[in-house]
Amino acid sequence: MRDLPSLNALRAFEATARLGSVGRAAEELHVTHGAISRQLRVLEEALGKPVFVRQGRGVALTAIGEELHDRVSNAFAQLREGWADLQRGRDDAPFVLGCAGSLLARWVIPRLERLERDLPMLRLHLSPEEDPLAPRHAEPDAALAVAAPPWPAGWQVHVLAPERIGPVVSPRHAGLERLLEHGTSALSNEALLHTSSRPQAWPAWARANGIPVESLHYGQGFTHLFYLLEAAVAGLGVAIAPAQLVQDDIDAGRLLAPWGFQQTDASWILATPRRRVDGRVDALAAWMRHALNA
Known part of the structure; x- marks a missing residue:
């Protein structure tokens, strides 16, 4: 009788438990979905009990799975920490x-x-x-x-600076003159650029500036903030942006911030395990x- 199950089976189990998905575990470990499933079956056959049950599109731990996860996750954490310490001890470690x-x-x-x-x-x-x-x-x-x-x-946080956000627009934007003449009220006639990564940014800024959220109209949306800001620089509309990410563009004259920036409840942070x-x-x-x- 083996003292321990396969290390590959334990790695597959730990990754699946941590990520809540066989697919994500396969992606992290650079193997196929089927390979993870086979390793989990090996583990369950050794235990004689299931360690996961299906839950929606993912998986959830059973009672014995929870107990195993507590032990395995601690062991892998110690291995990762020890390996990281050894790597950091090298003179050329990045x-x-x-x-x-x-x-x-x-x-x-x-x-x-x-x-x-x-x-x-x-x-x-x-x-x-x-x-x-x-x-x-x-x-x-x-x-x-x-x-x-x-x-x-699990993270030690160093607070670096408060986040400040505000509307930005290119000098090339066709509606710039009207915006500068009528102020924030003119935004209700703009198809505002927005991003799915920060859907609360425009409503939060509007509420803080006494603008009815329902008066906002959204135009082109982007999955990432980087694309949103590139669209603003190209003159495609008015975007909402963190000050620190557009300051270089403002200094270079590529963007304007007609109404300045307002502090949010978020901060720029540097976090370490x-x-x-x-x-x-x-x-x-x-x-x-x-x-x-x-």
Whole structure:
């Protein structure tokens, strides 16, 4: 009798339990859906009981599955932590920064040369993640995000700067003269550009400025903030945007912010897994805090 089941079966189980889906586990482990299912069957045959039940489009743990997950997840967490410590101990180990694509493209990359010059010890490696704080197989050394409290469990959060948002428009926009003449009331006649990643942005800004939310009319929508801002720069309409992501465009005259920016309940944060201790994080947080508030 074997003392332990297959390590592949345990990896498949841990990933499926953590992600709540066989498909997502297969994607993370770079195997097929069928391979994950086979490994789970091996585990269930060894236990003599099911570890998952179907729930909607995903799966849920059974009672014995919950017990197994508690033990397996702790073991894998220790393995990941130990491996990460060994990797960080190498002289040439990079510092992995997880960051949403829009923040990466419009804020980090334009400042990357200066960041690397000021903090050469980082050996920065950028990891695009739409939600860098979400649980996944490999945690970054740090994650840059815009988020509101409560902060996610398991992360140490360095607050960098408050988020401020406001409408922005290109000088090339056909309706600019009317907007500047009539002020915010003219927005009710605009087909506003918007993004599905921040559906609350326009309504929140409107309420804060005494504009009836029902008077807003939406035009072209985009899945990511990056595309929304590119459309605004192209003169396709008025967008709602975080100040720090459009400041370079405003300075260069590509965008205008006729009504300024208003603080939200969110902040720019740099988060690190609580169990990790890395002196480079404090230096990076200080650099980013200065850059965001300059």
